[in-house]
Amino acid sequence: MKLIAKAALQAGLMVAFGLAAQAQTAPVAGETAEGSLAGKTMSFVSYGGLYQDGQIASLQEFVEKSGVTLLSDGPTEVAKIQAQVESGDVQWHVVDTGTLTPFVYCGELFQKLDFSKIDISNIPEGQVGECSVPAMNYGTVLMYRKSAYGDNPPTGWADFFDTEKFPGVRAMPGDSEPDTTLVELALLADGVPKDQLFPADVDRALNKFRGLGEDLIFWKTGAESQQMMESGEADMVIAWSGRAMGAQKNGADYAPVWQDWIVVMDQLTIPMGVKDVDAAHALINAAIGKRAQEIMTEQTSYSPIHKDAQPEVDELLAQWLTNTPEKIAVSYQQNIPYWIENYEEVETKWGEFIAGN
Amino acid sequence: MRNLFSIGRHPVWLTVPSLLLLLVALGYPLAQVVLRSFTDPAIGLDNYVWFFSRPVNLTVFWRTFEVAGWVTILCLVLGYPYAWMMTAVGPRMRLLLILCVLVPFWVSGVVRTLAWVILLQDSGVINRGLVALGFEKVRLIRTPLGVIIGMTQVLLPFMIMPLYAVMRSIDLRLVQAARSLGARPTLAFVQIYLPLSLPGVFGGAIIVFILGLGFYITPALLGGPRATMLSTLAQQQVLQQLNWGRGGAMGVILLVSTLVLLAVAARFTRRRYQITGGSK
């Protein structure tokens, strides 16, 4: 009895203390203390273009309230983070990364986050990692030039590889971060049955792309992919949904193939060795706030990760939101745990592939 | 003060600050590149073996020379008549011609390459023009051809200036004398003017070729994977893969190629001077 009473007392005390502590410091996503970072300078690193513009716009309130000077840099490259971490002179304070890297390099290149400083209560289940919170959700889609294919447009990823039925130049991501979903999709297009996909034959997948030969070109940044659509340089472009929307907005004559669009979740991280950890956490906490997420969505079409976010969506934007039931039904979700386990191989081989080897 | 200026009697001291700066900012970094190419990740020739065993690397290696060669030839073809014209016109016209050379020379290469990106893209100005005239579209951006076009424009001033410097000092009375002795204009040009202008041709060609070999910005922005040059490849190895060994090896290969070329050129020009009895 005595023991139980003691335990109960202890538990009660802990709850009470916990509540008190929370009442004092618990952050609310999107809220920033007035003047808290006055005179400080931070750098926010992302993938540039329309996306980073949207992110910076969504952080405007944070900038004004906290008094911080916010600089942008990028595009995100793991090697650059590694170089900074190894030299002990880390100049990137908050970094937006792809889906996998924070899980692969958690505790090595990215800090374990302190969730007493970030309010993750409104983020959908299962999206928060030890070293990252989601930045937003979006899709990678196959875009095709309408005038090039007329009444017989491509309908799926297999058509991307079919240069006979669908002649023309194809553009794909060629940045150093491997797109592991594309590896899976290439294998499927090459005839690997879905249940025998893993362990994935990375060489076979990349050779499928290599097989496109002269018809394949790469873009290094999202902006470049958008430029390719606006200038009509490639007949098919594998593009991030926001950039595809941006291109359409600027008058590009392209349409998406939604069948098996790739689910992507960008992540917000803090590299190891960032000196002002509190400021970095404050920025992340601001970025996942309700209003910040709404602004980000309104500018980029990327889906918010705050449950209550109600962005004002116009007609064009509505076509591009990926969090609708219809879109989710046709989405393709890669095998995240497998790729986290087997990242090194695909990273090396992808690197050689895009370098032309 | 007297002590300080007595340095003047040992002039080598005057060069010490510059030499020190070079040691710190050039010698030490270059040593690092060489060192890492032999030691990172393991001591040995692995990085060089890797470089020469991959066909793609060799393709890029030869392409680098090919592109630099074409750029040199094109610069010469465009620059020679232009430089001659600069010596043959009145002062006002000459001023305009000089301005046209100097302006691109001083305008940042990045900005000029930006212009070429806009012009050469598949639906850029050039291709629209071709289509309007009833021709087929030509793929220019992300091809070696596009890189050659952009580089030729960026490097042309480096050809014209040494050419002009030499041509300006050629005594045209020699040509006139040859003609008055009955030589046809073509012959007078080939036998008198051309040989006299050769130092400028060699000087310009060497500068353009060497700059072309190591050119980075224009190939990086105008070239795609099919127009990659050695500089871009080395940059990718270091900045995107953090592979200091391989990037370093590529750097050393590029550096050695440049030095060999310079040595050959130096020997060649020296011999030529001996044949013609020296220019001084």
Next chain:
Amino acid sequence: MNRLQRTLISLFCACVALWLVAPTLVIVPISFAEKKSLAFPPDGFSLQWYANLIQSPDWSGSILNSLKIAVIVSVVATVIGTLAAMGITRMKAGSGGVVRAILITPMIVPGVVLAIGIYAVYLDHQLVGTLTGYVLAHSMLAIPFVIIAVGANLAVFDARLETAAASLGASRLVTFFTVTLPLIGPGILSGLLFAFVTSFDEVIVALFINSPRMKTLPVQIYSSMTRDSDPTVAAVGSLMFALTTLTIAAALWIGTRRRRS
């Protein structure tokens, strides 16, 4: 040479002149684009990209950084480069030639090789994105231009003038400031200008050693081009183009007028 040949060559040269200058001009209309795109021809008209140059901390900061670095570099490189040039002309021909050859090596080493080495060293010594780092690298790159410019001037400089001044009782210091400096002034000035532009336009090394803490204008232009399709690059390019053209035209004009009078 007959008239036809001469006309043909003139025509050819006009084309070359056009080819040298005209392509760069396409950035001017882009700089007034309404949409954030580099597609040509642009739609609409706006001055927003010029405004962005001033308002955006990334752009205004990088412009100020580049100016600051270039000013320091031009002073450092001109002072020590001029000293070196004077040292070389006073040395024996053989050893002077060797020193000169060493000092102009930065011109022939491919940019990427240098950049890789400098990046490696700077990472080890935490110089990435620092003023010291930029000044060290850019001064080294600028020294050859100063040595060539000042050296060319010293080559035609009559050393007997210095001796004459000294024999008339002038101290070395007085001689330097009253005789030497005015005579090699033009060389120093052009060396200074070359050093400034070398630093202001340098992009390869800066691409490796930049960090958000300190970024130069060419890096900002380069990364904006690859990352953003942002017409601000066209705005800054147009301004640089206009400024350069005006400066050179003015210099040439003043030069010819002075020669005539």
